[in-house]
Amino acid sequence: MGYDVHITRRQNWFDESGPKIDINEWRALVLSDPDMRLDGYASAVVGDGSILRVDSEGLAVWTAYAGTGVGGNMAWFDFRRGNVVVKNPHGAILEKMLQLAQKLDAKVQGDECEVHGAGGSVIG
Template sequence: MGYDVHITRADSWTESHERPIADAEWTTVIASDPELRPSEYNERNRFVAAFWTGYPGSGGGSDCFVLDDGKITETNPDETVLRKMVEIARKLDARVQGDDGEEYT
């Protein structure tokens, strides 16, 4: 089990469905960022994911951001990933919030 951090427009990430980030908005951000590579849309589970190919951690691998239920979620992000999440949130007029409600700027 991990600790999730979310990009959301809601006051609380648990209410992201009330002020959702739309699939189309997320795919536009993915397309505009050369470090993000889209994964296939999962129609059955209704999520849109993107791999951060520019992620320098873990031997230069990639990290994955998943849009689901109006929010983008990352599990156990390090400081580098949190900075990328803040960058993405700014593009979406959103904020970055952890499971316990703390905000990252």
């Protein structure tokens, strides 16, 4: 399964109401960042050699991530229902999420509603 961390403007990332990040705002931010690329899909080779592909109009990759290409590790940022979601982010990816959140006037919040601050530390 994994653990998702969200860039969100809502009180809690899963709230139905509250301010959302607009898909066009997300696209513009990704396109303005030379270290991000808007792909609209992600693909990976699975155990039997077949290719798994996920399509999402706001799916972007952080191309400057040091793990990119190493064992197929990519830092994917997926736009979902007014939030931007990353699965299992760690230090460097959390830092990139914080940078993007600041530009979006948003926060970085984990699945259990903990809020992340500088260095990925939990601040709330």
